[in-house]
Amino acid sequence: MRTSSVGKILGALGLMFLLSSPFTLFFTSGSVALTAAKAVAGLVLLGVYFATHFQQFGQVATRRSSFFFGTSVLLGVVTLGGLVAVNYIAFKKNKSWDLTRAKLFTLAPQTSTTLGGLKEKVHALAFLPPSHPYYDTVEQLFRLYQAEAPEKFGYAFKDPQRNPDLAAKYQLKEGQATVVLVRGEGASASHTTLNTISEQELTNALIKLNAVGTQKVYFLTGHGEWPLESEPPAPGQPSDSLSELRKQLLQEGYTADELNLAGQKEVPRDAALVIIAGAKTPYTPPEVEALRQYLAAGGRMLYFAEASVEPKLDTLLAEYGVEVDKGIAADPQFNSGNPYVLVSMFYGEHELTRPLRQRKLNLEFPTARSLTVLRQGMAPGVTAQAVVLTSPFAWVETTPDADATPSDGEKSGQLTLVAAAMRDTKSAQDKRFDEARVVVVGDSEILLDPNWGHEANRNLVLNALGWATNQVEKITIRPPDREVSTLEIDRDMLDNIRFVSTDLLPLSLLGVGLAIWLSRRNK
């Protein structure tokens, strides 16, 4: 075979290698090394072609047509460059007009207002693999949000399998379609997650993220409450602090701080929530009075009881319809091997536990106090409700060290473990919020670092926190829809339409064509 023929074949192969190298990178192996090897091999083979046809090129260069070819290539490249630039600008600064009557593809006014009111840029991270069926839908939604407020909303897609560290950081479950909204950067970043992705959910998540950023949560101290951070524990010993809870609060956008009420006349004005986590010594009357005034003005409080101690808050709690029973709750059937370590899947009808009920999660209380929801003797405007209960077989063990069986005089039946109360404070003087909210939980140990890994308990605490601090009503965005239109035709009419469209119309056109063909043939 002649050298020029071999050169031609090699050149063709080289061109094939070179042109298909992006395909290797993006669609087949994804290997940069293989792509580079293919591209280099292609260039070498093309080089062989040029070397074997060098003389021919020299002749062509002198031809008149070469000038035309050169200018054409130049013109093509310049035009293509211009068009690419115009398209790039159009892509980046796209304008679109929703011509549908119900504005089906336009964001709701509530969303526009929410985006406009964002204090900091929010970044949405969608943990979806590229092959996920909702990928395009979510991207379209994000694009609308970004077009509405480019400086306040950004987004990115992350494949959870390729970014396991990031997925772990946000505690995402495998196979779950999740969007994480992150506000701020670094240590001060706060985030919230959502699983169902719709405009309503996304906008509500933005509202939540925008609102919680400024909320301060105070942990009361001075009465043996669990500390936010403790001294390093002895080797092998678990840390009895609330550092994991604190970390979670920071991630959720709250600021956590300690507060000692001794010598204070009132709870600070910036308190969005006060938490009493396992107080072991009695509160003084001025401290109780400060809490009473705080709640009467629409304050929010979470109280986590500690076993076998009385911090003298019973009068205050009774005003909010909750009494902490003397003794420890026990259950012979729904426990985790010890009648005092209760397992509960019994939820009251309350929005606080709705997500837990939906996910059928079992709560676990290491040593819980049971509660009584009072029906009288409360402060005006208070309504209290049982939120989490034991099984119907439980009882209150008043002498847990002596025996673990129900005795005469001990309360038994389905006991309350978590209760929530609300009080209308719209007309209160110097009010903080329109409504006071109190959640009483029969166990404080669920907050400790070693127990924080229990998913159901963590959900309970965070839901209680969210419910108690909730100041923003969720908005409802009704998905717009086109007007319902019907086709009022009977079977005969449908047959007529079928006849016209599939029979008469095509045949008429065919007939015209036939007539033209015949008339031309006869000419």
Place this chain on the structure above:
Amino acid sequence: MRTALAIARKELSIYFTTPWAYAVFTAMVGISSFFFMGLLQTFKDVQEMAQAFGWGQMPPDTVAYRNLTDGVVVQLWGVILIVTLFVAPFLSMRLFAEEKRNKTFELLMTTPVSPLELVLGKYLGGLGIIGATLGLTIVFPLMLSAFGSSASGTVLEWPTVLLGYGAVLLWGATCMAVGMFISSLTESQMVAALLTFAVMLPWMLLRGLAQSAEEPVRSFINYLAFDAQLSNLLKGVLDLKALVFFFSVILFSLLLTHRTVEAQRWA
């Protein structure tokens, strides 16, 4: 421009006096009406089911069948886009290839007609014939408008219907531009048609490749895919970037055709 219009008029008169064009019209209407009846029957069945059980009990994927615009017309335009993919190459194939095969192309080049006028004239002629072919399909929404009913009295959302129709025409115009360029490269009409189809089909379905790609490659491929660019227009959203993209493809195809025609003078 007057010369270009004269060429376009001549092209159109040739098209409309050949039985070939009517065969294409028949195919377009026949296939479209077949799908139209299928969609109409499905729409009617879903509506009857919804009347019996209520829309709340219906599966989520039946939501499009709440109205004729989404349930029939938007879906019909989607079908017509695919049919156009098959029809357009047969309309564009003869634009230059026929002239070359009949050896009239050299003759044409000796006339005082500039290559630009020739290309524009041929393209306008092609645009006329694809417009006429696709124009026949407007009869389907008109029929729906005549037989359907709704609470407000307007059966179809005409802005959405017409924007979708505009998208179909834009797609047809793009197919004709690419087809004309390919036709200018060969003297075999069949080769021109097959090549046009071979180029347009993968280009149309490029979006499928994007499914497995990550950003920013995904966005890049989606931008190049005709299918992705048309999806918003079909739903009733006028997208500026889609218009820019389609006009860019048309413009570049016309430029390439012009250079190919011009090359005859320099060969």
